[in-house]
Amino acid sequence: MSASGAERVVIVGASLAGLRTAEALRRAGFAGRLTLIGDEPYEPYDRPPLSKSVLSGWLGTDRLLLPRTRDLHARWLLGVPATGLDLEAKHVRLADGRAVGFDRVVLATGASARPWPEPFQGALHGVHVLRGRDDADRLRAHLAELAGTGARLLVIGGGFTGSEVASSGRDMGLSVTVTQRGSAPLAGALGGFVGSVIGERQRAHGVDLRLRTTVHSLVDDGSGRLRGARLCDGELLDARVAVVAMGSVRATGWLRGSGLVADERGVSCDAACRALGADGIVVGGVYAVGDVARWRHPGFDADPVSFEHWGNALAQAETVAHNIMSDDVRQNDALPAFWSDQFGMNIKAVGMPGIADQVVLTQGSFEHGPFVAAYGLAGVTIGAVAVNSPRVLDGYAAMITERAPFPPAVNAADGPDCPVAGEAGIPRPATEPAGPAAASPLTAPAIVREGQP
Numbered sequence: 001m002s003a004s005g006a007e008r009v010v011i012v013g014a015s016l017a018g019l020r021t022a023e024a025l026r027r028a029g030f031a032g033r034l035t036l037i038g039d040e041p042y043e044p045y046d047r048p049p050l051s052k053s054v055l056s057g058w059l060g061t062d063r064l065l066l067p068r069t070r071d072l073h074a075r076w077l078l079g080v081p082a083t084g085l086d087l088e089a090k091h092v093r094l095a096d097g098r099a100v101g102f103d104r105v106v107l108a109t110g111a112s113a114r115p116w117p118e119p120f121q122g123a124l125h126g127v128h129v130l131r132g133r134d135d136a137d138r139l140r141a142h143l144a145e146l147a148g149t150g151a152r153l154l155v156i157g158g159g160f161t162g163s164e165v166a167s168s169g170r171d172m173g174l175s176v177t178v179t180q181r182g183s184a185p186l187a188g189a190l191g192g193f194v195g196s197v198i199g200e201r202q203r204a205h206g207v208d209l210r211l212r213t214t215v216h217s218l219v220d221d222g223s224g225r226l227r228g229a230r231l232c233d234g235e236l237l238d239a240r241v242a243v244v245a246m247g248s249v250r251a252t253g254w255l256r257g258s259g260l261v262a263d264e265r266g267v268s269c270d271a272a273c274r275a276l277g278a279d280g281i282v283v284g285g286v287y288a289v290g291d292v293a294r295w296r297h298p299g300f301d302a303d304p305v306s307f308e309h310w311g312n313a314l315a316q317a318e319t320v321a322h323n324i325m326s327d328d329v330r331q332n333d334a335l336p337a338f339w340s341d342q343f344g345m346n347i348k349a350v351g352m353p354g355i356a357d358q359v360v361l362t363q364g365s366f367e368h369g370p371f372v373a374a375y376g377l378a379g380v381t382i383g384a385v386a387v388n389s390p391r392v393l394d395g396y397a398a399m400i401t402e403r404a405p406f407p408p409a410v411n412a413a414d415g416p417d418c419p420v421a422g423e424a425g426i427p428r429p430a431t432e433p434a435g436p437a438a439a440s441p442l443t444a445p446a447i448v449r450e451g452q453p
């Protein structure tokens with residue numbers, strides 16, 4: 001039993017955030033009944049390799065199971081979606097008709113890939129999304145079939161997932177076109193300035209990068225297979241396989257009618273991961289963790305967002321376990337951090353570069369090789385990104401935590417003689433669509449800032 005008297009904890013979503021919350025609970029001494037509910041038939045596995053080593057063929061999806069740090073003594077209900085949450089009766093409804101009672105419930109249902117907005121086109125053979133194991137297996141098989149044929153892979157959206165898929169496609173020798181609605185790949189997360197630097201490096205690896213370009217429609221070959229894509233300028237781009245990488249939609253549909261504030265942007269919660277009701281007041285006994293949680297980080301002056309990063313799921317899992325086990329409410333103030341591997345670059349970022357107004361090169365060179373750039377907002381250092389220089393980021397993390405003035409005094413041996421700060425170029429919805437989105441004649445997809453808070 002926890003200090004607060006909970007004997008039954010139910011975790012909905014059996015992936016990274018759910019598993020790590022369960023482990024943290026047991027580590028904190030929770031001895032009651034623990035149930036994990038997951039709609040996928042698989043035990044918790046790691047998603048980051050799906051767009052990287054899995055697509056490139058280095059790792060099979062059967063090798064992705066997340067390591068378990070302890071025996072959980074938990075009841076696993078896998079392959080069955082939760083369909084409803086009844087806060088009065090304190091139970092989770094399942095698709096097979098069962099109801100699972102709880103004293104505390106943890107919402108860890110993550111997100112799904114935003115689908116192509118026109119369902120017929122989205123269902124064409126050759127059109128893919130990438131979020132889970134099955135998606136990766138299908139896409140990998142399709143790419144392997146096309147390798148060496150000269151066929152083109154079209155990636156719609158130049159956010160992190162799209163860029164990593166493009167990189168894997170180039171590794172397989174495919175010709176790759178990426179369409180990006182904004183002015184640069186990764187612009188939503190890292191800003192147009194650094195995004196352009198990365199875009200140039202993608203081009204140097206042979207990517208046909210089409211900026212300020214939307215896909216108007218996906219075109220059928222007459223037999224239900226993808227023939228190509230009609231671009232906004234009228235060009236018909238020949239492509240046998242397309243990956244729709246337009247960001248994600250938080251998996252909250254099953255919470256409809258629960259009384260929680262939940263939509264495709266996530267479940268509203270406070271920094272202590274406690275779910276909020278429509279009145280903005282904490283709903284007792286309900287917690288959100290991982291990609292599905294939408295919250296305001298206490299260290300930044302920013303709107304609530306869901307941090308779709310691996311490290312955030314871990315940090316929040318610890319917070320939730322603590323707050324279930326103790327009456328001493330703790331906030332999660334861990335500094336956000338994320339990484340991406342693509343085109344021979346290890347890109348690692350800390351803080352919240354995606355809300356910056358300025359950026360400055362602090363180490364290395366934008367032209368070639370490793371570099372580090374720091375981000376500022378209203379004269380305070382709030383983020384940093386390192387390309388092929390991950391070790392130096394600890395120092396920047398300390399500066400961000402201390403709210404060091406921007407530009408920061410780095411004084412590195414490989415720093416520029418005269419650092420000059422410029423506009424970060426973070427897309428603002430009013431001026432430029434943020435992140436990868438595709439125009440559709442039917443439904444304009446919502447703006448998603450993929451892979452960034």
Ligand SMILES: Cc1cc2nc3c(=O)[nH]c(=O)nc-3n(C[C@H](O)[C@H](O)[C@H](O)COP(=O)(O)OP(=O)(O)OC[C@H]3O[C@@H](n4cnc5c(N)ncnc54)[C@H](O)[C@@H]3O)c2cc1C
Pocket residue numbers: 012013014015016017018037038039040046047048049050051080081082083108109110111130131132161251254289290291292307308309310311313337338339340341
């Ligand atoms: C292709 C890819 C590459 C990535 N690469 C990186 C990277 O390089 N660096 C990085 O920092 N992050 C990366 N991420 C993000 C990282 O994987 C996520 O932040 C992490 O998986 C979040 O874990 P989660 O448990 O919150 O959500 P998820 O991993 O999405 O898990 C949620 C689980 O809940 C299940 N679920 C949904 N609805 C229901 C329901 N109604 N009932 C029961 N179960 C349900 C889902 O099927 C899923 O199994 C990547 C993600 C993807 C998809």
